[in-house]
Each structure stands twice: as structure tokens, then as C-alpha cells.
Amino acid sequence: MKSPRSAARAVRSRERPATRWALLRLGPSVVLRAQVRVLYVGAGLLLLLALACVATLTAGRLGIGLADLPSALAGNATGVDAFVIDRLRGPRLVVAVAAGAAFGLSGALFQSVTRNPLGSPDVIGIAPGAGAGAALVALLFPGSVPVALGALLGAVAAMGVVYVSTGTGFRNPTRFVIAGVAVSAMANAFIQYIVYAIERDQATVLSAYLNGSLTARSWEDAATIGVVLLLCVPPAVLLSRPLGMAEMGETTAAALGAPARRTYTWAIVLSVALSAGAVTAAGPIAFIALTAPQIARRITRGTGPHLALSALMGALLLVVADLAAQHAPVFEDLPVGIWTMAIGGAYLGYLLSREWRKGAL
Numbered sequence: 001m002k003s004p005r006s007a008a009r010a011v012r013s014r015e016r017p018a019t020r021w022a023l024l025r026l027g028p029s030v031v032l033r034a035q036v037r038v039l040y041v042g043a044g045l046l047l048l049l050a051l052a053c054v055a056t057l058t059a060g061r062l063g064i065g066l067a068d069l070p071s072a073l074a075g076n077a078t079g080v081d082a083f084v085i086d087r088l089r090g091p092r093l094v095v096a097v098a099a100g101a102a103f104g105l106s107g108a109l110f111q112s113v114t115r116n117p118l119g120s121p122d123v124i125g126i127a128p129g130a131g132a133g134a135a136l137v138a139l140l141f142p143g144s145v146p147v148a149l150g151a152l153l154g155a156v157a158a159m160g161v162v163y164v165s166t167g168t169g170f171r172n173p174t175r176f177v178i179a180g181v182a183v184s185a186m187a188n189a190f191i192q193y194i195v196y197a198i199e200r201d202q203a204t205v206l207s208a209y210l211n212g213s214l215t216a217r218s219w220e221d222a223a224t225i226g227v228v229l230l231l232c233v234p235p236a237v238l239l240s241r242p243l244g245m246a247e248m249g250e251t252t253a254a255a256l257g258a259p260a261r262r263t264y265t266w267a268i269v270l271s272v273a274l275s276a277g278a279v280t281a282a283g284p285i286a287f288i289a290l291t292a293p294q295i296a297r298r299i300t301r302g303t304g305p306h307l308a309l310s311a312l313m314g315a316l317l318l319v320v321a322d323l324a325a326q327h328a329p330v331f332e333d334l335p336v337g338i339w340t341m342a343i344g345g346a347y348l349g350y351l352l353s354r355e356w357r358k359g360a361l
Helices: 004-015 036-058 069-073 077-086 092-115 126-140 149-167 174-195 200-210 217-246 250-255 258-284 290-300 309-329 335-359
Strands: 021-026 030-035
Touching: 021 126, 030 036, 036 069, 036 092, 036 290, 069 077, 069 250, 077 092, 092 174, 092 217, 092 258, 092 290, 092 309, 126 149, 126 174, 126 200, 126 258, 149 174, 149 200, 149 258, 174 200, 217 258, 217 309, 290 309, 290 335, 309 335
Parallel strands: none
Antiparallel strands: 021 030
8 A cells, every 4th residue: 555655746746747848950951859848947057157157257356347248258358357367267267167067967977877876977986096196296296297187197097997907898887886986995095195295385285186176277277178078078969869778778778779888888988088087177076977967857857868957057066166165255265176065965965855755764
């Protein structure tokens, strides 16, 4: 016999309106079908992201006036406004948007493959590997080799170890998650040793990077993450449909012409590349890859990976967190990674409370 709560949920599910679809025509021969709710949510996220970007450029003592902002964005800024747009906040904002989108897209791919709503690329050692590489560079080549280069090499090395140690590459999600946890533990132990061993000034700089920071970002950093997105987004779009089929099971996906194992492998490769690029540009910023896909999925109330919405949500979360890092009273100038940890912790607390109220815990 069903409990009253189960019966109520069943009634609500029957009363829920059917999914509405819209046809989007891209040129004379390309027509895409999309859920109407997804389109509305995407438009809302774009609007919120635009408002957050405007606030980033205009807020505070050095903010550009709203009336002068269009001219500054067109390249006609002078004086302090030129410094703000070209050196201080412009690169920082571009990196925040691009890295947030990369983290969100990476998390959506990873969660779709593992079918784990609490999974993220951080679990398989990318962020700890990047941190270990950055720490090694800070110890051996202080000031002479960019920390970001060490982070990139560390992330690649961590993924290489995971790939080899599973014996099956990225084709078995369970194996590479277990291998990734082991690599993460070893990388974190190495990071703690380096922080203990190096001088205090270097440890302070390294600590800021390890928490994830957008301070002193440059156009080179923006170009780095931009190239990663340019290379990874098109194949990710092509994988969207096969991933949706793979979520129905390997047998069903194969019958529909989408071999699940090959889809999983390419999805993990893209997820790793996107996460490594974002970590290289902005540091190992926590929880964006975890929370962005889940929030996107919940507000659309749909199935599937929702790659575009996850990218938009990741960009929005990181820009808002960085806005708080720059202007929040008392806590001003904290690394943005600390703010994203707070966002992630609040979200996990919400999930725990929600499951408890549903009686699932």
C-alpha cells in the first residue's frame, strides 16, 4: 500500500502538463526541436549573466559609468576606464565567464557518463593534479616558470596516471572514478608537503591559486580558456544526442545507433580537457562543475545532459561568486574559490534538507 506522500507525488506527476516543444529553424535546411521551458530558462540565464557582467564592470570605486560602458566595450575607453577594461576587470570577467562555462559543461558530461548527480571532474584527480603541478613549480622554479603551466602539466599527468591504472582507459566509469580518488589523495598529500616546505611568501601565493582565484588574470589566460572552449564545444554538441540515448542504457543506446562505450570515452575526454583548461586559466575552483549541471537540470525539470544550460549556469555562478569576492563587505578580496565552496555547501545542504523532507533519508 502506498504511503500518503507517495500517493500525493503520483497525483502531482499525473497532473503535470505535457512537455511542450518548439521548432527552431537555422537556415533553410536545419530545424532543431527544443523544449519550450528549456528555451525560457536559457533566455533567463543569458539575461542574468548579462546583468552580472554589467555589474562586474560598473560596481565599486573604479567601476565604469553605465553611460560610458558601451563606448568602453567598443574600444573607445580612455584614462582609468581604459585601464579597468583592458587590464583590471576585462580579462578577469572574460576568464570568469569562459572558465565557468567550461566547468559547467565538464560537469554535465561527467555526470551524464557516471549517472551520479554528485559526481564531478574534481573526483577523478584533475584539480588535485593541477594543484600538485602548481606546487611543484612553485618549489623548484619560484618566479621563473608560470604556475598555470605547472597546473596544466599536473592535470595532464594526473589524467595519464588514471588512464593507465584503470587498464581500460576511460571506458569503465567505475574504474576511473576509483583510480581518480586514489590519485587525488596522493596529489593532495603532495600539495600539503610542498606548502609546508616552501617559504612563507611563496606559500601565500600558492595558497591563493589552490583555492581558485581570478585576481590578476590576463588576456593570455582568456585566450587559453577560449581556445579550449573553441576546440571542445563543437564535439560536445555532437555528443549531446548520443549521451541522451546512453542514459537509457547501453543496450537501448546501441539499438538506436549510439554505442555507449564509445560515447562515454569521448565524453570523459572532453570533460577532462574542459576541466583542465579551466583549472589552468583560473585555478582549481571548487563546486561549479558539481552544482551547475544539477541546478540546470532541476529548473528545467527535464532529462538529458542539458549541456548548453549547464555551461550558462556555470558561467553565471562563477561571475556572481567573483562579484562577491570583489565587493562583499568584510570578506572582500577572498579567493573566488572560497565563495564557490560556500555556494556548493549551501546547495548540498538544500539537497539534504529536501531529501529529508521527502522521507528519503
